[in-house]
Amino acid sequence: MDSALVIGGTRFIGRHLVSELLEADYDVTIFNRGNHDNPFADDDRVGHIEGDRTNDSALEAAAMTADPDAVFDCVAYYPRDVRAATTIFADCEAYVYISSGAAYGREEIPKREDETPLESCTTEEATDDSQATYGKRKAEGDRAIAAAAGEGVNAMAVRPPIVYGPHDYSERLDFWIDRVNRFDRVVIPGDGTNVWHRVYVEDVASALRIIAERGDPGEVYNTGDQRLVTLEEMLELIAAQLDTSVDVVHAGPRELEAGGISPDDYVLYRDYPHILSTAKLEALGWESTPLEEAMARTVEDHLESDRDGLENGPDRDAEERVLGILDTL
CATH class of the missing domain: 3.40.50.720 (NAD(P)-binding Rossmann-like Domain)
Known part of the structure; x- marks a missing residue:
């Protein structure tokens, strides 16, 4: 062709x-x-x-x-x-x-x-x-x-x-990159082991x-990344590309309620794992990009853009209320 x-x-x-x-x-x-x-x-x-x-x-x-x-x-x-x-x-x-x-x-x-x-x-x-x-x-x-x-x-x-990846107008990953880039403590729903297959x-x-x-x-x-990571591991990948560290704070439904937040308010959170087999595509000779390389390009594009993804998750003020509750426990 x-x-x-x-x-x-x-x-x-x-x-x-x-x-x-x-x-x-x-x-x-x-x-x-x-x-x-x-x-x-x-x-x-x-x-x-x-x-x-x-x-x-x-x-x-x-x-x-x-x-x-x-x-x-x-x-x-x-x-x-x-x-x-x-x-x-x-x-x-x-x-x-x-x-x-x-x-x-x-x-x-x-x-x-x-x-x-x-x-x-x-x-x-x-x-x-x-x-x-x-x-x-x-x-x-x-x-x-x-x-x-x-x-x-x-x-x-x-x-x-x-x-x-670069030029993603949905700004789904931009929400999490922005959080890791701007805040020392990042709230994630649940225990961080949520898996939603990405590509x-x-x-x-x-x-x-x-x-x-x-x-x-x-x-x-x-199709999908051949190596899957949890939501928390994804934040660690982002932090590594930003040359920083991330203090992940886990919050369950009860703690999130203090900020008027539901776990489903967070983009890329899914209660039941969503995982696709890619064996059929791999048999055609396809391979996915190593995650570190893919995330490096994605983070670089985010930093060069004006995207922040803020519409894809709770307001930071609401999260601060959740953090305040967690700090008293």
């Missing part, structure tokens, strides 16, 4: 994917509405087609203009998006859809692509735009991938868990390319 069309391509995963494809000597075209700054605007190796991916005519026009060997769909949030794209790009050598670990419908450790059941999705849920149906819609998109493959389309998908964004990008080149039609591949 020599040419690629990236639906999306200017913000987070798509931005890193474009760089990954350029590094692999693809001719790259991005297709989006042009609502965000294009980091590749001055790069003559990257073409740009403006249009709305939910408009089938615009998507068909992009297909004709770019004539790509591979298509990477970074912004398919509804099953209809996937069904339309697999029809329009049916003759391409590969179509890869970004699904989500949220598509899994049962809690088990680890979650495996061909064993763990997916979320159900009703007709009404398939068009709902709330966060509550996100995993359901992604699961239905995965079923659309399987259906397209049954019709002879070389369609595949990747299921990442929480994605982190470095550049590894998602390499997974997408590898799946397009080596994956099998109809297959879905989990």
Whole structure:
């Protein structure tokens, strides 16, 4: 394959994917509405087609203009998006859809692509735009991938868990980097052993390319850091990259209540472990970036940005009330 069309391509995963494809000597075209700054605007190796991916005519026009060997769909949030794209790009050598670990419908450790059941999705849920149906819609998109493959389309998908790294506009990890950078004592919910699988964004990008080149039609591949760390260990990784130390303060629901805080108010906290098996993707030759290296790049980008992630967790004043209670125990 020599040419690629990236639906999306200017913000987070798509931005890193474009760089990954350029590094692999693809001719790259991005297709989006042009609502965000294009980091590749001055790069003559990257073409740009403006249009709305939910408009089938615009998507068909992009297909004709770019004539790509591979298509990477970074912004398919509804099953209809996937069904339309697999029809329009049916003759391409590969179509890869970004699904989500949220598509899994049962809690088990680890979650495996061909064993763990997916979320159900009703007709009404398939068009709902709330966060509550996100995993359901992604699961239905995965079923659309399987259906397209049954019709002879070389369609595949990747299921990442929480994605982190440079240019993450969700600012989820930025909340914790900011806490470690600014405060000597950092409150975390529970005993610190919470595990929510994460994946470095550049590894998602390499997974997408590898799946397009080596994956099998109809297959879905989990991705995630090959080495998992707890929430507390993640803070220690952050502290090491900031060349500081962190005094982690554990707080249970009763202590957090003193600040009007719930454990679920903290981003990247999950009561039951969320772990994805990555063996299937690894069999294609994929590897994840060492955590220290991934965190170093992530912290560096945070320090160069104006992101603080403060909307992703409790106010510090509320935490100070919790610390005050804990200091009296």
